[in-house]
Amino acid sequence: MDCAVALTTQAANMPVSEEPLLDVRDFSLRRGQAVVLDGVSLALQPGETLGLIGESGAGKSTLALALIGLLRAPEVQLEGSLRFRGTELTRLKEADYRRLRGNKIGLIFQDATAALNPCFTVGQQIAEPLKRHLGLSKWDRRERAAELMHSVGIPEPRLRLDAYPHELSGGMQQRVMIAIALACNPELLLADEPTSALDVTIQAQIMELILDRVRELNSSAIFVLHDLALGAQVCDRIAVMYAGQIVEEGPSERVLAAPLHPYTRGLKSCVVELGSRTLVPIPGQVPPLDAMPAGCRFAPRCPKAKAICGEQRPRAEIRDGRQVACWFID
Amino acid sequence: MQEPIFSLLDVERTYELRRPGWLNRAPRQLKALDGVRLDLQRGDTLALVGESGSGKSTLIRLMLGLEPASDGRVLYGQRDLAQLDAEEKKRFAREVAFIYQNARGSMNPRMRIADILAEPIRLHRLCAESAIAERLAALLDRVGLPAGLLQRFPSELSGGQIRRVAIARALAAEPQVIMADESVAGLDVSVQAQVLNLLRDLCRESGITLVFITHDLGVASYLCEKIAVLYLGRIVEQGPTDAILNTPRHPYTRALLQAFPRFDMPLKASLSGEIPSPVDLPKGCRFAGRCPEAQAACRESDPALTAFDAERQVACLFPVAGAQ
Structure with missing residues (x-):
């Protein structure tokens, strides 16, 4: 199957800058004894979109929340480095983080109904980052909020400014959240399952909208999907x-069209496509955090596992333009 | 031709909305279902597909007799569901099982799995008390769960396990028809694949009639041989799965197919706008406002579901032509 048609090859055309917008190196996150993220490394260039994919419990959302500094409780320990535009995020003070959140880094949550405050109008909520980060006057905020609502495809934005979240449909609430996330023209947008609560036709609209806006602003985006x-x-x-852990990372047309890691292959064989005839589930379950296998974490479920897989963790290797962590890449 | 196990004859379901404050004001009506005609043969596997607000769940509630039709009739066998006597109702409850959308919420959290599964068996006196244990073990085995789970509580089970228990409970009374509402939504792909395979095998092995509600055309096509697409309380297209996937005739079906994420196609927002409110239905075809093919006539006359060819029915004045 050829995925190339599905993709913009924007990344290939972009000149590689000196330093990536986001550089995650050997990043680990512990919560007490549990290792929630283990040695994650990835880099994101300006203008690129990255998808974090995997089953629940894989750490996708944890990585996104760690990036935006929402996992800074005392029992959470961070190791390794998270660099955003050259700034080390793991040691950033909370006050500095606040200047980043909603400003240089925007966030879209999965459940718009839960993420929006039911007690404030959507206009007030869109205006908040405009006040905090840009210091716009009250009148300017209202004008800009209406523009933002228009830009995310909300009809009659001036009327809707004074609507409360419950007066809008799920798709419209999601658009409001996108408007909030993009209010300050962020350089990085994090979107945690932005459309999984929506119908397919609305999903396509919202995804197209996010991509259009991200390209317009020349921002980068990380999608949890x-x-x-x-x-x-x-x-x-x-x-x-x-x-x-990241088991395979690379250009999406290669990773998804010709996966190298057995887990990526397994995931792909479970995907229901239109007219699928057979689905081959991956046997077993994701191991619990307190009982992670010593070697490769996928080994107990892997059809290709041999003795070494159970004993030693495979290092990520560069193969065919991507990083793959497996002892037996063919 | 064999007589259908379920027949819906121009079924309507309206809800009255009360507006506060004014006396003597005519209440507005919300039409959740409007003129639905459907025949279900024994052994059929039918998927009801549509976006939220299309009336899928209302339709299944009517077919389960949980709600009366405002107009039209729902027939099970030859009998009108609204006129079943107590004896017939009990038989209906045994022969038609339902799997709820929220599997965990549909189980009493203070009952053990064994009691949850034994309840329908005891209620319908399907076997002697001494034989129940054996029967429960067989049920769990059939849905691929270890017998050790019988003494657990629902909260101790994972999302995939709880769906399997829900399927086992539906099977407990040996039904002829299973209706399921979004039974695989919100599961990880690997677990979803397991549950889908289980449901498909069960239907193939035992010839159970399946009515499956889903918003996911992929899931519908994997599980069911027939698909009925709903939009705003109406069936807009129905027919065999392969025909619907390969040559959709209603523009809405085509838009749903185009919006479905695929590895080999670019992202395409095939429809603008959202499903309108069922309170103030537009005159003419109810899809006309979002339809890329709409013409002046579409806003005037409301198309009925009519036969397009031998197997397919479409409710559209200008069905999509062409082989693909």
Whole structure:
């Protein structure tokens, strides 16, 4: 199957800058004894879109939340480095993080109904980052909020400014959240399953909207997704995560069209496509955080596992333009 | 031709909305279902597909007799569901099983799995008390769960396991028809594949009639041989799965197919706008407002579901032509 048609080859055309916009190196996150993220490395160039893909519990959302500094509780320990535009995020003070969030880094949550405050109008909520980060006057904020609502395809924005979230449909609420996330023209947009609560026709509209706006602003985006086919359609690069590790990462047309890691292959064989005749589930379950296998974490479920897989963790190797962590790449 | 196990004859379901404050004001009506005609043969596997607000769940509630039709009739065998006597109702409850959308919420959290599964068996007195244990073990085995789970509570089970228990409970009374509402939504792909394979094998082995509600055309095509597409309380197209996938005749079906994420196609927002409110239905075809093919006539006359060819019915004045 050829995925190339599905993708913009924007990444290939972009000149590689000196330093990536986001550089994650050997990043680990512990919560007490549990290793939630283990040695994650990836880099994102300006203008690129990256998809984090995997089953629940893989650490996709944890990585996104760690990036935006929402996992800074005392019991959470961070190791390794998270660099955003050259700034080390793991040691950033909370006050500095606040200047980043909603400003240089925007975030779209999965459940718009839960993420929006039911007690404030959507106009007030869109205006908040405009006040905090840009210091716009009250009148300017209202004008800009209406413009933003228009730009995310909300009809009659001036009337809707004074609407409360519950007065809008799920798709419209999601658009409001996109408007909030993009209010300050962020350089990086994080979107955690932005469309999984929506119908397919609305999903396509929202995804197209996010991509259009991200390209217009020349921002980068990280999508947390569970739908592989959607990942192929919207992401330049794909990182497949399993049990807190990245098992395969590279250009999405290669990773999804010809996966090298057995887990990526397994995931792909479970995807229901139109007219699928057979689905081959991956046997077993994701291991619990307190009982991670010593070697390769996927080994107990892997059809190709041999003795070494159970004993030693495979290092990520560069193969065919991507990083793959497996002892037996063929 | 064999007589259908379920027949819906121009079924309508309207809800009255009360507006506060004014006396003597005519209540507005919300039409959740409007003139639905459907025949279900024994052994059929039918998927009801549509976006939220299309009336899928209302339709299944009517077919289960949980709600009366405002107009039209729902027939099970030859009998009108609204006129079943107590004896017939009990038989209906045994022969038609339902798998709820929220599997965990559909189980009493304070009952053990064994009691949850034994309840329908005891209620319908399907076997002697002494034989129940054996029967429960067989049920769990059939849905691929270890017998050790019988003494657990629902909260101790994973999302995939709880769906399997829900399927086992539906099978407990040996039904002839299973209706399922979004039974694989929200599961990880690997677990979803397991549950889908289980449902498909069960239907193939035992010839159970399946009515499956889903918003996912991929899931519908994998599980069911027939698909009925709903939009705003109406069936707009129905027919065999392969025909619907390969040559959709209704523009809405085509838009749903185009919006489905695929590895080999670019992202395409095939429809603009959202499903309108069922309270103030537009005159003419209810899809006309979003339809890329709409013409003046579409806003005037409301197309009925009519036969397009031997197997397919479409409700559109200008069905999509062409082989693909």
